[in-house]
Amino acid sequence: MAHPDDQGLRKGLTSYGDTAFSLFLRKAFIKGAGYTDDALDRPVVGICNTASSYNPCHGNAPQLVEAVKRGVMLAGGLPMEFPTISLHESFARPTSMYLRNLMSIDTEEMIRAQPMDSVVLIGGCDKTVPAQLMGAASANVPAIQLVTGSMLTGAHRGERVGACTDCRRYWARFRGGEIAEEEVGAVNNQLVASVGTCSVMGTASTMACIAEALGMTVAGGASPPAVTADRIRVAEQTGARAVGLAQEQLTVDKILTPDAFENALRVLLAIGGSTNGIVHLAAIAGRLGWDIDLEALDRMGRETPVLVDLKPSGAHYMEDFHKAGGMATLLRELKPLLKLDALTVSGRTLG
Numbered sequence: 288m289a290h291p292d293d294q295g296l297r298k299g300l301t302s303y304g305d306t307a308f309s310l311f312l313r314k315a316f317i318k319g320a321g322y323t324d325d326a327l328d329r330p331v332v333g334i335c336n337t338a339s340s341y342n343p344c345h346g347n348a349p350q351l352v353e354a355v356k357r358g359v360m361l362a363g364g365l366p367m368e369f370p371t372i373s374l375h376e377s378f379a380r381p382t383s384m385y386l387r388n389l390m391s392i393d394t395e396e397m398i399r400a401q402p403m404d405s406v407v408l409i410g411g412c413d414k415t416v417p418a419q420l421m422g423a424a425s426a427n428v429p430a431i432q433l434v435t436g437s438m439l440t441g442a443h444r445g446e447r448v449g450a451c452t453d454c455r456r457y458w459a460r461f462r463g464g465e466i467a468e469e470e471v472g473a474v475n476n477q478l479v480a481s482v483g484t485c486s487v488m489g490t491a492s493t494m495a496c497i498a499e500a501l502g503m504t505v506a507g508g509a510s511p512p513a514v515t516a517d518r519i520r521v522a523e524q525t526g527a528r529a530v531g532l533a534q535e536q537l538t539v540d541k542i543l544t545p546d547a548f549e550n551a552l553r554v555l556l557a558i559g560g561s562t563n564g565i566v567h568l569a570a571i572a573g574r575l576g577w578d579i580d581l582e583a584l585d586r587m588g589r590e591t592p593v594l595v596d597l598k599p600s601g602a603h604y605m606e607d608f609h610k611a612g613g614m615a616t617l618l619r620e621l622k623p624l625l626k627l628d629a630l631t632v633s634g635r636t637l638g
């Protein structure tokens with residue numbers, strides 16, 4: 288596959304005086320990893336890997352990376368994995384919010400600095416998806432979001448439990464003297480029953496649903512739990528689609544339009560999502576020069592039904608939302624209220 292000068296490995300050459308020599312050097316170095324000229328002539332798909340031992344919400348990232356690579360190669364591209372900062376809510380002092388913008392800068396600059404025709408953003412924990420969307424929006428390359436997916440629920444004495452609505456509930460019972468130290472220790476083993484993001488409609492699940500509503504994931508990308516075959520399949524589809532995005536040069540600004548943000552706000556209201564979603568949407572929109580109209584959000588709130596009954600405000604968990612059809616079911620119900628002409632990373636409209 289022949290490339291124009293500004294694509295594939297030829298993109299953004301480090302300056303060593305003359306262009307041909309700069310490319311010659313770049314290829315010499317990457318060939319140290321055993322690549323052939325054929326591989327290096329393919330569309331390059333960057334894979335932003337946020338795996339970290341400090342981030343169990345991203346504990347399935349190695350399997351996701353493998354599946355994304357499979358998808359990229361099945362579609363004829365060259366996958367190139369690279370690391371960025373990873374943020375977990377319980378492992379970021381003084382607070383993860385303090386580091387969200389640093390992660391967005393890291394993401395933006397590494398997308399810009401390294402040659403890639405499109406990028407797969409693997410995020411999940413609260414601040415990571417907004418940081419990646421902010422960074423990709425500023426870099427304005429073709430980009431697609433892949434979330435790690437929610438954790439499974441655990442069980443304590445016949446009751447389902449999951450982080451982190453139930454964390455506070457059981458801790459309050461312990462502090463109130465209702466349950467003993469031994470029992471609260473047993474609950475501690477059950478609250479996070481697998482890798483993946485919090486199992487309630489907290490910020491991570493909210494941002495996953497918002498990413499799909501914005502058109503930044505493959506259809507059905509928001510809800511599969513982290514450890515399911517559905518999640519791995521979404522990863523393979525994401526990799527394959529990233530090659531299409533590269534070939535079509537479908538940049539982020541064509542997806543993240545005012546209509547896309549309006550759809551995201553509708554979904555935020557319909558899922559009873561985290562209020563942090565508004566803060567993050569404002570930051571993502573700001574990268575593209577758009578404002579989030581809070582008056583309009585207030586109006587929309589009066590006409591948008593709450594369709595999802597998940598903790599912390601309701602009764603159920605993300606895996607139940609997935610089994611009930613996930614975002615496809617939700618978007619179908621919301622159809623009269625959505626901007627159906629908004630373009631998605633599929634290359635087709637949300638409608």
Ligand code: FES
Pocket residue numbers: 344375376377411412413450483484485489491
């Ligand atoms: Fe990562 Fe809740 S701590 S999603």
